[in-house]
Amino acid sequence: MIAAVDSALGSQTHTHTLPASHFPFYSYSKPLAEILLAIAARNGANGQYRR
Amino acid sequence: MPSPKPAFILVHGAWVDGSIWQRVIPLLEAQGHVARSLDLPGSGASAKVPIAYHKRPLDVLAFATEPSPNAAVSQEERTRAVVALAEQTAQETGRPIVLVGQSLGGLTVTAVAEAIPDQLRSIVYISAFLQSPGMMAIDLVQHATMAGSLVASMFLADPQAVGALRIDPRSDNAEYRALMRSAFCADASEADFSSTLAGETCDEPAGVLTVPARITAERFGRVPRHYIRCLEDGRFQSRARTS
Incomplete structure (x- = not known):
């Protein structure tokens, strides 16, 4: 489904994984926050990390 | 001058409310970010439930047929609520926004990104609905990749008949509780699972699923x-796989 969206819009979805259930808020709250923080550190449409 | 760290706007999924982010928000704030969540219209404090939901033991037939008082909640209302929070946060903090949606919250994240793309640093889907242009969420629910989903087997009423995706978070039926746990948070402690159910509502407006x-x-x-x-x-696990 992600591929279909990317194809339709002509832009890429960056994917990440967690070994978590549908609610990663409990057992994986810290790894989830780490991914969100890494995403926030990216800058611009091409997703490079901010210096 | 370095740009300020983005602010996170966190959008919850079906049946739960903004409190689902309570363990994540402090971790983001500890790194210098602003992080805010909300209860979407029809969720949390504004959730409305059928009369039959209050009666225990549950009258299964009444619960299966009573129209949902939450049915009129629209995707447009939810989009407006998140746009307002994002714009308010951007104005107050001067920070760009990272917009995050979990599960059904993906529908709102998508609509908000179309509405205010210039205010967003990025959008993030966590096991969430992500639709192609023109696609309805119901199409995703019925997609081949969702065959055998545990979620549909939790429904205790016909969504089209009552206007809601109706579950029973207060159920004391061991099999039904096990089904909910497998679908949502098999890796959570019993205490966290029970706490989540205590905060859930029973009716998620069905109309949001049919908005392209x-x-x-x-x-x-x-x-x-x-x-x-x-x-x-667990949404993608079949009932057989959990038995």
């Missing part, structure tokens, strides 16, 4: 987007 995604490459498509796959997501 009105997104364009020019607006939604230029916001950097990320998808976090939860590999043990």
Whole structure:
């Protein structure tokens, strides 16, 4: 489904994984926050990390 | 001068409310970010439930047929609520926004990104609905990749008949509780699972599933987007696999 969206819009979805259930808020709250923080550190449409 | 750290706006999924983020928000704030969540219209404090939900033991037939008082809640209302919070947060903090949606919250994240792309640093889906242009969420629910989903087997009423995706978070039926746990948080402690159920409502408005995604490459498509796959997501497990 992600591929279909990317194809339709002509832009890429960056994917990440967690070994978590549908609610990663409990057992994986810290790894989830780490991914969100890494995403926030990216800058611009091409997703490079901010210096 | 370095740009300020983005602010996170966190959007919850079906049946739960903004409190689902309570363990994540402090971790983001500890790193210098602003992080805010909300209760979507029809959720949390504004959730309305059928009369039959209050009666225990549950009258199964009444619960299966009573129209949902939450049915009129629209995707448009939810989109407006998140746009307002994002704009308020951007104005108050001067920070760009990272917009995060979990599960059904993906529908709202998508609509908000189309509405205010210039205010967003990025959008993030956590095991969430992500639609192609023109696609309705119901199409995703009925997609081949969702065959055998545990979620549909939790429904205790016909969504079209009552206007809601109706479950019973207060159920004391061991089999039904096990089903909910497998679908949502098999890796959580019993205490966390029980706490989650205590905060859930029973009726998620069904109408949001039939709104086509009105997104364009020019607006939604230029916001950097990320998808976090939860590999043990019970929504995609069949009932047989959990038995």
